[in-house]
Amino acid sequence: MSASVNPIVKQILVSRGYDKPDELKRFMNPDYEKDLHDPLLLTDMKAAVKRILEAVKSKQKIVIYGDYDIDGITASAVMIETIKNLGHQAASYIPDRFEEGYGLNQTALKALKKDGVELIITVDCGVTSVSEVEWANKNGLDVIITDHHNVPPVIPKALAVINPKRPDDKYPFKDLAGVGVAFKLAQALQQTSGKPEKGQEKWLLDLVALGTVCDVVPLVGENRVLAKFGLLVMAKTRRPGIKALAAVGGVEGALNSYHLGWVLGPRLNAAGRLEHARHSLELIHTADSSRAMELAAELHELNKQRLADQKRIIAEAEEQAKLYVDDPVLVLADEGWSHGIVGIVAGRLADKFHKPTLVMQILGDTTKGSARSTGRFNIVDGLRAADKHLIKYGGHFFAAGCTLKTKDIDKLRQILNKQAAKEGLGVEEADERKEPDARLTDFSKLDWELYKALEAFEPHGHGNPRPILSTDAKVAALRKVGVDQTHLKLTLADSQGNLFEGIGFGLVEKHSNLKPGQSVQVHYNLSKNEYNGNSNLQLLVTDLMNE
Numbered sequence: 001m002s003a004s005v006n007p008i009v010k011q012i013l014v015s016r017g018y019d020k021p022d023e024l025k026r027f028m029n030p031d032y033e034k035d036l037h038d039p040l041l042l043t044d045m046k047a048a049v050k051r052i053l054e055a056v057k058s059k060q061k062i063v064i065y066g067d068y069d070i071d072g073i074t075a076s077a078v079m080i081e082t083i084k085n086l087g088h089q090a091a092s093y094i095p096d097r098f099e100e101g102y103g104l105n106q107t108a109l110k111a112l113k114k115d116g117v118e119l120i121i122t123v124d125c126g127v128t129s130v131s132e133v134e135w136a137n138k139n140g141l142d143v144i145i146t147d148h149h150n151v152p153p154v155i156p157k158a159l160a161v162i163n164p165k166r167p168d169d170k171y172p173f174k175d176l177a178g179v180g181v182a183f184k185l186a187q188a189l190q191q192t193s194g195k196p197e198k199g200q201e202k203w204l205l206d207l208v209a210l211g212t213v214c215d216v217v218p219l220v221g222e223n224r225v226l227a228k229f230g231l232l233v234m235a236k237t238r239r240p241g242i243k244a245l246a247a248v249g250g251v252e253g254a255l256n257s258y259h260l261g262w263v264l265g266p267r268l269n270a271a272g273r274l275e276h277a278r279h280s281l282e283l284i285h286t287a288d289s290s291r292a293m294e295l296a297a298e299l300h301e302l303n304k305q306r307l308a309d310q311k312r313i314i315a316e317a318e319e320q321a322k323l324y325v326d327d328p329v330l331v332l333a334d335e336g337w338s339h340g341i342v343g344i345v346a347g348r349l350a351d352k353f354h355k356p357t358l359v360m361q362i363l364g365d366t367t368k369g370s371a372r373s374t375g376r377f378n379i380v381d382g383l384r385a386a387d388k389h390l391i392k393y394g395g396h397f398f399a400a401g402c403t404l405k406t407k408d409i410d411k412l413r414q415i416l417n418k419q420a421a422k423e424g425l426g427v428e429e430a431d432e433r434k435e436p437d438a439r440l441t442d443f444s445k446l447d448w449e450l451y452k453a454l455e456a457f458e459p460h461g462h463g464n465p466r467p468i469l470s471t472d473a474k475v476a477a478l479r480k481v482g483v484d485q486t487h488l489k490l491t492l493a494d495s496q497g498n499l500f501e502g503i504g505f506g507l508v509e510k511h512s513n514l515k516p517g518q519s520v521q522v523h524y525n526l527s528k529n530e531y532n533g534n535s536n537l538q539l540l541v542t543d544l545m546n547e
Contacts, residue, residue: 039184049185061118067094070211073277118140124182137157143158147163147178207230208230209227212226266306267299283295330359333369342359358412368403370399371400389404390412471492511544524542
């Protein structure tokens with residue numbers, strides 16, 4: 001390891017498995033040219049490139065068929081701009097979440113065929129659409145599938161099925177987001193056609209970073225490279241829509257992974273959750289700054305509505321969860337929980353209870369919902385164990401969706417919990433704590449030099465969380481803050497008497513008995529607090545444990 005690496009950073013890198021010099025170098029200084037794999041290694045990529053270039057040359061009608069979440073929206077935008085760079089135009093089709101549901105559907109295919117479409121390229125969907133592709137084949141409609149979700153035992157007989165998770169795929173990196181797979185197709189088209197000029201495809205990377213971070217795929221390996229360079233592109237973005245979204249979200253200065261996951265992403269997702277995702281796609285594509293601000297303001301309002309609905313559903317779901325306190329997997333359902341929002345709720349409950357969680361909306365005879373997993377439980381494998389009771393399902397290790405008959409909810413609950421028990425997942429795991437990346441004896445090393453060194457871990461996300469430090473300290477002072485008085489504002493004193501300010505978001509309920517003078521082990525991220533033009537370091541407290 002390089003001697004120039006900060007000792008605390010070195011300790012964190014070793015704790016995360018980067019103990020070899022070449023691994024450390026790749027992590028700290030990703031190389032766009034060297035650290036991205038050849039897209040032509042993906043199974044069926046050459047066939048897809050050949051068919052697309054034929055369609056472009058013949059001016060055939062192409063439609064990009066995407067998902068309605070942020071991964072699908074950004075992947076749609078990447079493919080539309082890629083076709084444009086080849087000198088052709090592609091239309092977009094994003095199904096209505098509430099009327100059509102996820103993925104390809106035959107009604108949409110019939111309408112597209114009637115409209116003269118000859119080639120459909122899916123993004124972030126399609127790998128489970130066996131019958132829909134069969135219909136397309138019989139009716140002279142070519143389909144190229146690009147997807148990243150877990151592959152079922154039988155895959156569609158499409159002209160090409162590009163998915164690194166295919167069992168017969170030799171691509172070295174398996175965890176690309178849907179937008180990442182779309183970008184690999186864009187790279188392959190550029191390499192084969194020479195359009196656009198080599199290097200110009202990097203202007204798509206802001207979208208790739210946005211979709212990759214927000215889809216919560218592991219931010220390691222190739223995903224880290226794409227997200228890291230994507231943030232550099234985003235700093236120079238030519239997109240009025242991105243600038244407008246940042247403005248309505250109150251972001252000033254350079255965007256980081258936090259802004260992508262918690263400011264831009266939720267607002268872009270809000271359209272598909274409450275209305276239609278085409279509004280978000282228009283925002284990404286528009287070159288009109290005034291139209292961009294108009295759309296961004298609309299998405300901002302939709303996101304406020306989403307937050308209000310989400311707050312209500314979380315409270316109701318937490319109450320229902322009390323009925324299943326002994327279950328290692330939570331399966332919750334209610335008629336009043338919009339299936340456009342239940343995925344977020346499932347994620348929040350999974351984090352709170354440390355359990356895989358499935359939250360669903362009852363829609364008469366059928367029920368639709370989303371699941372989020374924790375730890376080592378593969379939620380798609382869990383659903384696969386119950387596939388005879390499901391109308392449809394799909395997803396990846398940590399996130400999935402399903403539709404079933406309402407009468408089968410209890411049966412699904414039994415099967416998921418039986419599967420969890422079979423894998424040794426017990427309720428006792430709910431009390432697991434995240435181990436800190438590094439333990440510091442006091443606060444003396446918490447300075448701007450360390451803060452800058454820790455920035456090398458950006459972009460943060462699943463698989464590469466913000467480094468957690470821990471220090472033994474005493475609570476010198478505390479008070480409740482925030483509109484709902486749910487956050488803890490702390491002054492902490494280390495063993496040497498050094499004082500440091502900290503904020504613990506949402507920690508009031510968990511630590512309601514905390515008192516001044518109490519000794520604690522504090523887990524935290526080192527954070528920058530900006531107020532009235534001044535910057536100071538503070539502890540972003542993630543947990544407090546009584547000594």
